[in-house]
Amino acid sequence: MSSPSLDKEQTPEATREPVLQAKGLVKRYGKVTAIASGDLELYPGEILAVIGDNGAGKTSLIKALCGALVPDAGEIRLDGQVVHFKSPMDARQAGIETVYQTLAVAPGLDIADNLFLGREERKPGVLGSVFRMLDKKHMKSEAARHMSELGVGTLQNIGQAVESLSGGQRQAVAVARSAAFGSKVVILDEPTAALGVKEGNRVLQLIRDVRDRGLPVILISHNMPHVFEVADRIHIQRLGRRATVITPQSHTMSEAVAIMTGAAEPPPAVA
Amino acid sequence: MASDTSGGTTTAQPDLPTGFDENKSESMLNRIQHVLHANPILGPLAVLVVAIIAFAIVNGRFLSGANLGLVLQQVTVIATIALGQTLIILTAGIDLSAGAIAVFTSILMANMAVKLGVPGIVAIIIGLILGTAMGAINGLLVTRINLPPFIVTLATLSIYFSLNSVVSRSETIRGSDMPSIMTATGNNAFRIGGFSLTWGTIIMLLLFAIFFYSLGSTSWGKHVYATGDDVEAARLAGIRTDRVLLSVYLVAGLIYAIGAWVLMGRLASASPNVGTEYNLNSITAVVLGGTSLFGGRGLVLGTLVGALIVGVFQNGLQLAGVDVVWQGTAIGLLVLIAVALDQWIRKVKA
Numbered sequence: 349m350s351s352p353s354l355d356k357e358q359t360p361e362a363t364r365e366p367v368l369q370a371k372g373l374v375k376r377y378g379k380v381t382a383i384a385s386g387d388l389e390l391y392p393g394e395i396l397a398v399i400g401d402n403g404a405g406k407t408s409l410i411k412a413l414c415g416a417l418v419p420d421a422g423e424i425r426l427d428g429q430v431v432h433f434k435s436p437m438d439a440r441q442a443g444i445e446t447v448y449q450t451l452a453v454a455p456g457l458d459i460a461d462n463l464f465l466g467r468e469e470r471k472p473g474v475l476g477s478v479f480r481m482l483d484k485k486h487m488k489s490e491a492a493r494h495m496s497e498l499g500v501g502t503l504q505n506i507g508q509a510v511e512s513l514s515g516g517q518r519q520a521v522a523v524a525r526s527a528a529f530g531s532k533v534v535i536l537d538e539p540t541a542a543l544g545v546k547e548g549n550r551v552l553q554l555i556r557d558v559r560d561r562g563l564p565v566i567l568i569s570h571n572m573p574h575v576f577e578v579a580d581r582i583h584i585q586r587l588g589r590r591a592t593v594i595t596p597q598s599h600t601m602s603e604a605v606a607i608m609t610g611a612a613e614p615p616p617a618v619a
Numbered sequence: 620m621a622s623d624t625s626g627g628t629t630t631a632q633p634d635l636p637t638g639f640d641e642n643k644s645e646s647m648l649n650r651i652q653h654v655l656h657a658n659p660i661l662g663p664l665a666v667l668v669v670a671i672i673a674f675a676i677v678n679g680r681f682l683s684g685a686n687l688g689l690v691l692q693q694v695t696v697i698a699t700i701a702l703g704q705t706l707i708i709l710t711a712g713i714d715l716s717a718g719a720i721a722v723f724t725s726i727l728m729a730n731m732a733v734k735l736g737v738p739g740i741v742a743i744i745i746g747l748i749l750g751t752a753m754g755a756i757n758g759l760l761v762t763r764i765n766l767p768p769f770i771v772t773l774a775t776l777s778i779y780f781s782l783n784s785v786v787s788r789s790e791t792i793r794g795s796d797m798p799s800i801m802t803a804t805g806n807n808a809f810r811i812g813g814f815s816l817t818w819g820t821i822i823m824l825l826l827f828a829i830f831f832y833s834l835g836s837t838s839w840g841k842h843v844y845a846t847g848d849d850v851e852a853a854r855l856a857g858i859r860t861d862r863v864l865l866s867v868y869l870v871a872g873l874i875y876a877i878g879a880w881v882l883m884g885r886l887a888s889a890s891p892n893v894g895t896e897y898n899l900n901s902i903t904a905v906v907l908g909g910t911s912l913f914g915g916r917g918l919v920l921g922t923l924v925g926a927l928i929v930g931v932f933q934n935g936l937q938l939a940g941v942d943v944v945w946q947g948t949a950i951g952l953l954v955l956i957a958v959a960l961d962q963w964i965r966k967v968k969a
Contacts, residue, residue, distance in 0.1 A: 436855065436857065437857050440857060446855075448855050450851060450852065450855070452851075452852040452855035452856050453849075453852055453856075454844065454845035454848040454849055454852055454853060454856070454915070455848055455849060455915075456844060456847075456848040456915040456916045457841065457844060457845060457848065461841055461845075462856075465841065465845055465853070465856040465857075465858065466842075466853075466856040466857035466858050467857070468838040468841060470838070479832075479837075480833075480837040480838065480839070481836050481837065482836050482837060482838065482841070484836070509656070509657075512653075512656070
């Protein structure tokens with residue numbers, strides 16, 4: 349059951365504002381050009397996959413969007429407003445949550461601690477302000493709520509150390525964290541790379557759930573079947589710039605790979 | 620789906636009763652592993668309890684109030700220093716200069732008071748500041764210049780010990796020459812029968828309580844664990860890991876400096892020649908307490924238990940009439956077992 353999304357109505361970008369937009373981003377490291385011209389539009393309620401060969405500049409592009417690198421030129425707009433991210437914290441405060449390929453979870457801490465890592469909640473009153481006491485109860489119940497909202501409430505125990513979870517469950521924790529705190533955009537970097545078939549599918553469903561809750565998702569992946577399964581639109585990055593944007597309906601997987609590797613001419617972008 | 624697979628296994632099981640048994644014993648071991656993983660303090664606590672019972676059986680005097688009070692006194696200084704060491708090891712670091720900072724600070728405090736005539740309480744406060752500064756220097760070298768903690772503290776260990784001799788001119792200052800407050804940590808706070816508790820021990824226990832709380836129930840504590848667990852993950856989660864690390868080295872320095880005050884009370888002197896063993900013994904206490912040298916897991920209460928294990932073994936072996944030279948062997952074996960256990964517990968699987 350794919351939810352109604354823009355691939356069925358491909359014209360409305362004239363009327364709809366992109367949530368997140370990158371225009372003419374440039375990033376050079378000495379003589380190496382990581383992004384020649386970074387352009388990207390993410391519309392409300394969609395899953396935008398970003399694909400590209402190694403060295404195509406997709407990682408740099410995404411890093412610029414999530415604040416991990418500062419572009420030399422170009423602009424990023426969030427809800428139409430120009431933003432300047434100097435660190436991942438800036439992007440995060442603006443409502444962009446990123447799940448890194450390395451997961452960024454602390455294996456020894458439990459699920460609730462990980463969900464709230466870096467933004468713990470303190471108890472109200474003197475206990476919180478003077479003694480800095482954490483409101484563990486509230487964080488646990490909130491964590492349980494977020495997990496079950498994404499249909500991963502079956503995770504045995506919210507007080508369980510993350511290292512005792514399977515790869516897919518850890519991924520679920522990371523995705524739940526981004527969904528819980530991302531108010532505008534969720535960026536997922538290779539979320540299924542380290543997972544088995546079953547767990548990979550589980551995470552794909554999770555990604556759809558996030559979108560269906562109203563958060564647009566940018567998905568970076570090398571896994572073409574996964575991309576074609578969940579993406580509403582597919583942004584193809586090549587040689588430091590956007591080659592084109594296609595949809596799973598407009599092109600086949602092998603066509604996409606051909607465009608990505610330069611074997612085929614990129615068609616005009618669909619949106 | 621799930622019922623399908625379980626149905627499949629149950630049909631296969633009855634034919635192989637021995638296989639089933641094997642499975643069960645394996646899961647027993649797994650369960651122990653899980654329990655220890657979830658409650659890392661259980662292992663050290665079991666060792667402590669067994670040791671106490673064993674030594675009590677060998678020599679009835681072991682459990683006397685006077686002897687237990689003595690054990691507490693003997694472990695107070697090392698437990699205090701080991702508390703600071705625990706914080707650093709939790710961040711996957713190590714502090715070889717822990718004991719050197721404590722001893723050097725005690726020399727600074729005593730010399731200020733006796734040679735320069737600084738009032739006792741002022742000398743202590745300045746000493747606490749200087750000890751904190753020494754910890755901060757370690758922390759700055761680790762976070763700003765990105766040197767490995769092992770190398771940094773190996774170097775500062777050498778520096779602090781040599782400065783120690785420079786400042787003290789290798790002279791011991793007797794407690795009777797110092798303002799009384801400087802050795803007050805060695806005075807009894809109260810005694811019940813033969814059992815007595817010194818102010819130094821009470822300070823030590825208070826410190827453990829404070830850090831039990833701040834590690835377990837504040838954001839700072841969570842960030843210390845996360846940083847030690849996986850520094851990159853912590854950074855990506857938005858934690859300013861350099862700040863966390865610096866704060867840990869700074870706080871550890873302060874704890875060592877408090878240890879210096881406790882040390883002067885315990886020895887009733889300030890001597891540049893003591894404490895060479897504190898550096899490594901503090902690590903021993905931390906490891907015996909179940910804190911992982913790889914960072915991110917462990918409890919300060921474990922360290923208290925670890926320090927007590929060392930104290931109980933030293934005291935108990937002595938009472939049992941075992942030659943003192945064997946104490947090191949016993950402690951060394953315990954450390955090996957503790958580290959092996961930690962490795963095993965870390966391999967826990969879902």
